[in-house]
Amino acid sequence: MVKAIFYHKPDSAYKDVTGVQYHFPKMYLSRVLQTVGDWIIYYGPIPGMGSRYYSGLSQVIAVESDPDMPDHHYAFLSGYMDFDRPVGYVEQGGFEKKLVMPDGSINSGRSVQAVRLVEDREFAAIVAAGLSDPDEWPQRTDSIYEAHSQNAMEEPEQAPYVAGAYERPIISQTINRPFREAKFRQHVRKIYDRTCAFTGLRLINGGGRPEVEAAHIIPVERGGNDSVQNGIALSGTVHWMFDRGLLSLSDEYRILCSRQLNADVSHLLVSDMMARVPPEKRLRPHPHYLEWHRGNVFKQ
Incomplete structure (x- = not known):
């Protein structure tokens, strides 16, 4: 197994769904096969911004040929x-x-390669x-690295990564569910400006924290x-109705x-x-996720 960089361009002709499937030509098959079971980082341009950027990480779980396009394949991600x-x-x-x-x-010569294998320390x-x-x-209950705060009256802070840290602790922390929940909440609240997409309300409590x-x-x-494309900012009651299929999009x-x-x-x-969604398409709920919700959760 080996880690890699996957080039992705929004609105490309490839049949990509970020974090779900990566579509690529046969010329990269030998490299992608080496990544199965390991982690990759997304890389590419971002609309409205110059240069190219790393934007997220995912794990490759399988590679299959595309039945509809000869000499093309899918890497399925998790x-x-x-x-x-x-x-x-x-x-x-x-x-x-x-x-x-x-x-x-x-x-x-390296920059034009859509799939680049990288060393663990670079990753x-x-x-x-x-x-x-x-x-x-941060939530009052957030504690990513400890089960409980030493002082129940103190609010634990998110511990940042240490640049140059060894790869194994990085992975163990990124698959940690409390860490991921905290990061997901951080990202969704930020791109929705702490505002409920269904009600338009932006409620801030006495401590300055958003209720969304x-x-x-x-x-x-x-x-x-x-x-974030599998996420949406909702107030508590609306969130409850959305999860139970009483509301959808x-x-x-x-x-x-x-x-x-x-x-x-x-x-x-x-x-x-x-719904009040972000102006940038790359941050809005993706049709892949919305279709699943309507077909598997929504009570029509």
């Missing part, structure tokens, strides 16, 4: 998680030593840079990941109400029934 921020590939003098040369120049350094931002609004919750569209226990982000609701809840929702 455990995707977004980085706190896009990480520039030339930060800290460059993370991939075969890509960014000691004099700062770029290896053009760990990128993840460290991508998951080091503290949560501006981060909801998974496909629950983790049913195969969902921690991509169309691919156009219209709020759908189940006929099994025993009361009219439209007065709780935005008047035009259009």
